Amino acid sequence: xxxxxxxxxxxxxxxxxxxxxxxxxxxxxxxxxxxxxxxxxxxxxxxxxxxxxxxxxxxxxxxxxxxxxxxxxxxxxxxxxxxxxxxxxxxxxxxxxxxxxxxxxxxxxxxxxxxxxxxxxxxxxxxxxxxxxxxxxxxxxxxxxxxxxxxxxxxxxxxxxxxxxxxxxxxxxxxxxxxxxxxxxxxxxxxxxxxxxxxxxxxxxxxxxxxxxxxxxxxxxxxxxxxxxxxxxxxxxxxxxxxxxxxxxxxxxxxxxxxxxxxxxxxxxxxxxxxxxxxxxxxxxxxxxxxxxxxxxxxxxxxxxxxxxxxxxxxxxxxxxxxxxxxxxxxxxxxxxxxxxxxxxxxxxxxxxxxxxxxxxxxxxxxxxxxxxxxxxxxxxxxxxxxxxxxxxxxxxxxxxxxxxxxxxxxxxxxxxxxxxxxxxxxxxxxxxxxxxxxxxxxxxxxxxxxxxxxxxxxxxxxxxxxxxxxxxxxxxxxxxxxxxxxxxxxxxxxxxxxxxxxxxxxxxxxxxxxxxxxxxxxxxxxxxxxxxxxxxxxxxxxxxxxxxxxxxxxxx
Amino acid sequence: xxxxxxxxxxxxxxxxxxxxxxxxxxxxxxxxxxxxxxxxxxxxxxxxxxxxxxxxxxxxxxxxxxxxxxxxxxxxxxxxxxxxxxxxxxxxxxxxxxxxxxxxxxxxxxxxxxxxxxxxxxxxxxxxxxxxxxxxxxxxxxxxxxxxxxxxxxxxxxxxxxxxxxxxxxxxxxxxxxxxxxxxxxxxxxxxxxxxxxxxxxxxxxxx
Numbered sequence: 001x002x003x004x005x006x007x008x009x010x011x012x013x014x015x016x017x018x019x020x021x022x023x024x025x026x027x028x029x030x031x032x033x034x035x036x037x038x039x040x041x042x043x044x045x046x047x048x049x050x051x052x053x054x055x056x057x058x059x060x061x062x063x064x065x066x067x068x069x070x071x072x073x074x075x076x077x078x079x080x081x082x083x084x085x086x087x088x089x090x091x092x093x094x095x096x097x098x099x100x101x102x103x104x105x106x107x108x109x110x111x112x113x114x115x116x117x118x119x120x121x122x123x124x125x126x127x128x129x130x131x132x133x134x135x136x137x138x139x140x141x142x143x144x145x146x147x148x149x150x151x152x153x154x155x156x157x158x159x160x161x162x163x164x165x166x167x168x169x170x171x172x173x174x175x176x177x178x179x180x181x182x183x184x185x186x187x188x189x190x191x192x193x194x195x196x197x198x199x200x201x202x203x204x205x206x207x208x209x210x211x212x213x214x215x216x217x218x219x220x221x222x223x224x225x226x227x228x229x230x231x232x233x234x235x236x237x238x239x240x241x242x243x244x245x246x247x248x249x250x251x252x253x254x255x256x257x258x259x260x261x262x263x264x265x266x267x268x269x270x271x272x273x274x275x276x277x278x279x280x281x282x283x284x285x286x287x288x289x290x291x292x293x294x295x296x297x298x299x300x301x302x303x304x305x306x307x308x309x310x311x312x313x314x315x316x317x318x319x320x321x322x323x324x325x326x327x328x329x330x331x332x333x334x335x336x337x338x339x340x341x342x343x344x345x346x347x348x349x350x351x352x353x354x355x356x357x358x359x360x361x362x363x364x365x366x367x368x369x370x371x372x373x374x375x376x377x378x379x380x381x382x383x384x385x386x387x388x389x390x391x392x393x394x395x396x397x398x399x400x401x402x403x404x405x406x407x408x409x410x411x412x413x414x415x416x417x418x419x420x421x422x423x424x425x426x427x428x429x430x431x432x433x434x435x436x437x438x439x440x441x442x443x444x445x446x447x448x449x450x451x452x453x454x455x456x457x458x459x460x461x462x463x464x465x466x467x468x469x470x471x472x473x474x475x476x477x478x479x480x481x482x483x484x485x486x487x488x489x490x491x492x493x494x495x496x497x498x499x500x501x502x503x504x505x506x507x508x509x510x511x512x513x514x515x516x517x518x519x520x521x522x523x524x525x526x527x528x529x530x531x532x533x534x535x536x537x538x539x540x541x542x543x544x545x546x547x548x549x550x551x552x553x554x555x556x557x
Numbered sequence: 558x559x560x561x562x563x564x565x566x567x568x569x570x571x572x573x574x575x576x577x578x579x580x581x582x583x584x585x586x587x588x589x590x591x592x593x594x595x596x597x598x599x600x601x602x603x604x605x606x607x608x609x610x611x612x613x614x615x616x617x618x619x620x621x622x623x624x625x626x627x628x629x630x631x632x633x634x635x636x637x638x639x640x641x642x643x644x645x646x647x648x649x650x651x652x653x654x655x656x657x658x659x660x661x662x663x664x665x666x667x668x669x670x671x672x673x674x675x676x677x678x679x680x681x682x683x684x685x686x687x688x689x690x691x692x693x694x695x696x697x698x699x700x701x702x703x704x705x706x707x708x709x710x711x712x713x714x715x716x717x718x719x720x721x722x723x724x725x726x727x728x729x730x731x732x733x734x735x736x737x738x739x740x741x742x743x744x745x746x747x748x749x750x751x752x753x754x755x756x757x758x759x760x761x762x763x764x765x
Contacts, residue, residue, distance in 0.1 A: 060757065063765020083760045085753045 003122040006030055009038060010092060012114040017097050019051070019114045021121045022059065024087055032056065033480065033501045034151045035098075035124040035133075038115045042100050049111055050124060050132065051095035052498070054476035060090035095121075096474060098498050101132040107497055108132070126156045133500050135162035144191035144495075146184070146453075147502040150488055159502055161188075163197055165495030166451040167395050168425040171432040174446075174466060175455030180487045181434055182209050183511050184453060184504050185397060188432070189346055192395065193217060193232075195225030198344040202370075204363055204398040208352040209512040210234075216509035217346070223508075231345040235335060237353050242365050243334035244323055245274075245283050251361050254412040256318040262311050263318075269295040270315070284331035285323050289316055328358060336387055337373050340366070341394045356403065357412075363404050364413035367429075370394060371420050374427040393428025401433035402440040414442060421448035438465045446470070451493035456484040473499050568690040569595040570662070572608060579666040579680055579717075581608065581622065583691045584659050595693075600624055600662050602725075603732035605694040605702065607670065608685040618671040620681055621694065621702055625729050626663030633658070664691065665721070667714035668702060676702040678713040700740045710737065710744040712751070727759035 007023030007030070023030055030036070030053055037048040062074035075088055099110040129149060136143035138158045149157035173188075175181035185203075189210070192199040203210055214232035217223050223230050249271045253259060259267065274283045274291040283291075296312030323329040340347045349366070351359045373388040375381075382389045398404060404413040420429050421444075433449060435441050439461040447469040454473065457463055458481075467478050472492040477499050480490065492499035525531075568591070574582040585600050598604075607619035642650070666685075668678035694702065705711040712733075718726045734752045738745050 063761065065765050066761075078761050081760045081764055083756045085749070085756065087749075087753045088757075088761075 003037075003125045003128075004029075005120045006036070006123050007093060007121040009115045009117055009119040009121060011117050013094050016112070017110060018054070018094055019097065020092050020094050023091050023093055023121070024089060025091055025093075026086065026089070029123060030056065030091070030093055031151045033477065035129055035149075036095060036121050037124050037128075038119045038121050040100070040111055040115060040119075042111060047100040048122075048124070048128065049097065049100045049115070050108065050128075051097045052474075052476075053093055054096045054474070055094035057092045057094070058089065059092045060088070062088055096476065101497070106135060126152060129157045133157065133497055134160040135165065135495065135497055136160045139196060141196050143196065144188060145505065146187055146191070146491065147489070147505040150501040150503050154503060159491065159496065159500055161191075161451065161491065161495040163192065163199070163495075165493070166432070167199075167393060167428075167430040169450035169494045170421055170424070170430050170448060171451045171453070171495070172401075172446060172449035172470075173432065173434040173453045173455070174438045174457065174462075175434075175436060175453075175489075176457050176459065176462070177436050178486065179456040179484070180489075180504060181436065181455055182207075182399070183487065183507060184455065184489060185399070185432075185434055186210070186213070186507050186509065186511060187504055189213060189397070190217070190223075190508050193223060193230035193344070193346050195223070195228050198228060198230070199346075200341045200343045200392055200394045201346045202340055202366070202394065202396045203346065203348045204351065204366075204396065204404075205348050206351045206354075206359060206400045206403070208350045209399070210348045211350070212510040212512040213346060213348065220508060228344060231342070232348065233339070233345060234348045234350060236350050238327060240328050240349060240351070240354070240362060241330045241333040241335055242328055242362055243282075244285050244288065244329050244331060245278065245281060246334060246365050246369065247329070247361070248368070250415075251364060251412055252319075255322045255357060255361055256315075259318070260311070260314075263315050266292065266295055266311055266315060285319065285329075286331075288323075289319060292316055292319065326358065328354065328362065335366070337369060337390060338387060341370060341390060341392075343392050360404055360411045360413045363398065364416050367396065367413065367416045367420060370396070371416065371424065371427065371429050374429050378427050393430070395430050395432060397432040397434065399434045401435045401445070402437045405433075405442040405445040407440050407442050414445075418442070418444055418448075421445060438462045438469075441465070443469050449493075451495040452491070454481065454490045454492070455488065456486070457481045477501070568692050569599045569606065570691045572664075572685050572687055572689045572691060573661070574687075575684070576663075578684060579622075581664045581666065581685055582628075583608075583624075583662050583664050585662060587659060599693045600627070600660070602627065603729055603736065605699045606664055606691050607694055607698070608664065608666070609690045609692070610669075610683050611686050611689070617683070618669055618674070620666050620683070620685055621668045621670060621676070622664035622666045622691075623729065623733065624662045625665045625723070625725055628661040628663070630657075630659040630661055665718065667717065670698075670702070674701075676704070678702070678711055680717065696740065699736065703737060703741070710741045710747065712737070715751075727755060730755055731759075 006025065007021040010020045010022050012018070013020050032053055034053045035050055036053060037050045039046055040049040062078060066074035066077040078088065097110055099108040102109045133149070138145040138160045140160070142163045143160035144163050145158055145160040147159060148155050149159060173181050173184055189201065189203065191197060192201050211234055214234050217230050217232050249268050252267060252271065253264065270288065270291040273295055274288045275281065277291070278287065292312055292315050296309045349362070351362065354362070370390070373390045374394070376388055377390050404411060405417045406414070417431065420431055424430055433445065438446060439459065443465070446465070452470050452473065454466060454470070457466065463478065463481055466481070470492070473490060477490050480501065487504045489502050489504055490499060491502055568586065570583045570585040572581050573584045576582070586594055588594055602624060604624045606622050606624060608622060609619055610617045666681060668676060669681040670676055703711055715730060718730055731752060734748050738748045741748070
């Protein structure tokens with residue numbers, strides 16, 4: 001082993017999976033989270049047994065009294081007394097054992113016995129780490145290269161997620177605002193759309209941050225190979241359509257506010273009436289309104305509906321205002337699944353400027369439809385030619401996921417999300433949740449995501465939530481959460497062999513979620529001579545005002 | 558076997574007293590006792606010496622010790638009465654009186670060479686006798702004494718020294734380590750660990 005020896009095993013640690021070693025570490029190489037190994041005998045073969053540094057305790061330090069004068073380094077005081085060695089510090093370093101890497105099983109196996117005292121400890125080499133940390137090699141089929149190990153120079157140890165891991169057991173990106181979560185999501189999307197993955201992805205984008213993908217991705221050569229070129233399709237808020245007959249009774253109830261018991265009852269009757277009387281299951285808002293009238297009390301003759309019935313009137317008024325006045329809910333148009341999901345296509349559903357409840361309904365209907373389509377396809381209930389025939393798995397990335405599965409509130413999208421998170425792997429529907437407030441996210445939802453990308457989180461409530469619902473991240477790594485910088489991420493779970501601290505790679509496409517530079521824009525405003533213009537306008541306005549006043553027009557006063 | 562001529566030549570003194578089984582007092586030869594008085598470097602602090610064992614003593618050979626202390630014996634000290642004659646006269650008229658001043662060195666036994674000159678470190682079974690000759694070890698002998706059967710550097714007596722509860726033992730051990738680093742350049746890193754540890758405990762820690 002040519003790796004540098006940095007310490008000597010002291011003995012077992014506090015828990016069965018820990019050991020401690022002593023290191024002088026003058027070059028400060030043994031960073032927190034660094035990977036080290038000792039050489040152990042496993043069934044007759046000598047193998048490196050890896051571990052991660054979790055703690056550092058000083059066992060020898062200059063006495064405090066030597067530091068009485070900030071201008072005099074303690075080493076000088078010691079030298080004065082005759083101690084002139086450089087070796088003044090000594091640390092006891094705790095290591096959590098990961099184990100040796102079993103190639104066949106592609107995972108770490110803990111030897112379940114601590115190393116012998118006095119055994120040398122080495123810093124794991126970049127090549128070794130690149131080999132064992134990621135389940136997939138960078139650029140390999142089914143890999144998503146997110147970045148490189150933080151404790152090493154940039155790019156030295158690339159870490160690639162196993163796409164198969166998170167597309168079957170879901171993914172969560174948890175990060176506070178400004179820590180780079182959209183940037184990371186962008187990197188992930190880039191990887192998914194690369195020729196080696198060609199995924200079918202849908203992005204729910206409530207802030208309109210991902211449009212840069214459409215502008216950049218199809219034109220960059222790195223994304224193309226042979227005939228393949230990724231497609232990015234953006235549904236802007238004015239092109240989003242949800243056909244009214246795809247709404248469930250639950251969606252309708254959710255969209256219509258303050259329904260009385262009676263209205264609830266009549267709405268479900270009307271809903272069933274509309275369903276029953278619709279041809280091919282399709283009905284329009286008018287037909288739904290007709291059904292409301294039909295199921296209401298009072299007159300039911302064809303021409304003269306009695307809108308005097310207060311329940312019927314209120315329901316019709318509410319349906320009109322929720323569905324009739326919205327350009328999203330439409331009688332005939334719908335975003336068809338085959339438009340939304342296609343391998344090699346990234347579909348961005350922009351939900352900015354869409355009302356919160358409508359957003360939830362849109363997401364709920366989309367997820368419900370895709371889940372149903374995948375179920376029907378895998379169970380052979382639909383065949384080629386059907387619009388709901390989807391013979392490929394799909395991945396849905398949902399930004400601001402706490403809005404769609406809130407912790408202490410009922411959202412219409414919660415239920416379908418939970419269903420997909422628990423059952424979706426059977427049918428190839430996977431979810432990627434992005435949230436900045438894990439504390440506000442339903443805890444079942446978070447704990448179902450088996451791959452986690454956690455970035456800086458400072459809020460203690462959010463930290464507790466992560467600690468309680470994310471088992472795969474060790475406590476030692478969770479302590480790092482508040483000290484992470486922008487673009488640094490802890491990745492753990494099903495898509496990596498062991499939790500790793502990464503520096504997110506540079507994005508190939510432009511990042512769309514940058515903050516506004518307010519001072520810059522204010523200065524630009526001055527630079528463009530706006531103040532003078534404004535002064536002129538104000539002057540004109542005052543002039544006019546005076547004129548009008550002279551004319552005696554009090555309306556302007 | 559009589560006293561070895563060469564040993565006699567390089568002897569620095571003789572054993573005059575012991576404080577315990579391993580702690581002897583050696584009187585350094587003064588003028589008149591030997592042809593040439595030993596140079597001070599031969600009985601300096603930290604010098605390795607051997608003490609000739611009596612013929613027939615257990616596994617007879619030589620004890621190996623290290624000089625850890627020096628005492629000056631001067632019966633005149635404290636008698637501040639009037640001088641009857643100048644010192645130059647005393648040298649001529651009563652030289653015996655002058656010889657009563659002496660330099661004593663403490664020798665701590667740290668091992669032995671057996672009859673066939675095999676070194677061993679630790680507490681020897683045999684004890685020295687009064688008047689046994691004390692010689693300085695040569696460089697080669699020091700190196701031989703510190704080499705174990707496997708050819709490696711040995712410092713097995715260090716704990717014995719440190720347990721003496723004598724304020725002079727830590728600096729003594731540091732002096733020994735410094736000598737050995739010159740002799741055993743291949744073991745410098747091990748000696749450095751030992752030295753740093755000792756220096757930390759005896760220099761930095763007590764002051765801090």
